[in-house]
Amino acid sequence: MTYITESPTLDTLPDIYALHADLAERNRLLSVLRENLAAGRNRLENLLILRSDRGIEGTALVSPAVQVPYFPRLRPDVTEEAMTLLARTLRDRAESERRLILQNDLAPLHREAVEAAGWQYSSTEVAYDTDLTARTYALDPRAQEGDESMLLRPDVQALIHALGSQLQQFSGGFRDGWTVVALPGDEVGEPLLALGAYGPAKPGYGGVDMIGVHPQARGQGLGTRLNAHLLARLAERFTQHGGLTSADNHAMRRILQKNGSRHTATQMYFQ
The missing domain is CATH 3.40.630 (Aminopeptidase)
Incomplete structure (x- = not known):
């Protein structure tokens, strides 16, 4: 042919x-x-x-x-x-x-x-959409929120170091109108164990960055709680959430599924 x-x-x-x-x-x-x-x-x-x-x-x-x-x-x-x-x-x-x-x-x-x-192949990502009007998400009463300057706090820096994460991992840098969210452990005085951010994405949509959960605190539901808190904040301003995660990030995919996000597409990236 x-x-x-x-x-x-x-x-x-x-x-x-x-x-x-x-x-x-x-x-x-x-x-x-x-x-x-x-x-x-x-x-x-x-x-x-x-x-x-x-x-x-x-x-x-x-x-x-x-x-x-x-x-x-x-x-x-x-x-x-x-x-x-x-x-x-x-x-x-x-x-x-x-x-x-x-x-x-x-x-x-x-x-x-x-x-x-x-x-050159780069990665495979999965896209998710969340109807923020379909259910109610719980705000975490222990969540700490702040602007970009919060990332410079010593306790936040300690968590970023434990995660092996750098600020460049935010897509395109920390974005205007976004808010940082950190969760401490359940006991009074425990250090911060989970870190994320939320803010506006494309028109009508909010976005989240799940930066991570401390390696020693994984498997305890902190990621699910943090994601629910971020979605609850988005629901105050938006009706939809959209985002991507790596196809092999099975922990994050389970969190998204638990919180009602719907897998809409798979994308293969080349450069």
Whole structure:
């Protein structure tokens, strides 16, 4: 079978959304894309279509912003050969900071096909959503909260050291509008044993960072309590929580499941 990648013309522009199952959503996206092209906010060369003898195999939109990853959309039965061709075409135009993400509801998770195109595998993450209106989360009465300066407290620094964590582990650094939360042990005078943070994420969503639980205090429910406290705080301002955790972080995945979070997608990261 022969495979080619090309940018659409104005006449073939609808093909860029041909793999979207929802016709209404396809038409809506096409209308927005036409407006962006007409206004100069996007260009046809930033759109890619992968074709074969049987039709459209995949599509990709290339954002001018390098921090926006490639999220290719491909047929579930696409061959690895075709997938490699699209991934190589994207790599040839990628800046060094650009990432490519395979998401299981958009494309098969064929790691080898993307690596064959010259991308370097980074990690596999699982995405979760939480409906913050579906249940009530308990605030922990012993929780200590503060702004970024709280991270410099000696007791917080001692916990960070025990966790082997650095402040850089916050995505993009400590973010505006976020709050640090620490939990001590159950007995009066016990040191801090769990650390996290919460704050605004994408529109309508809150996010949490579960920095960790002291190695000597794991398996005692502290992570579940901390996560519930963070979700309770988010529920005061948001209706949804969304986040990622490593696919092999089974402890965190159990915590999310206990607190009503729903696994929505699996993502494979390349750089």
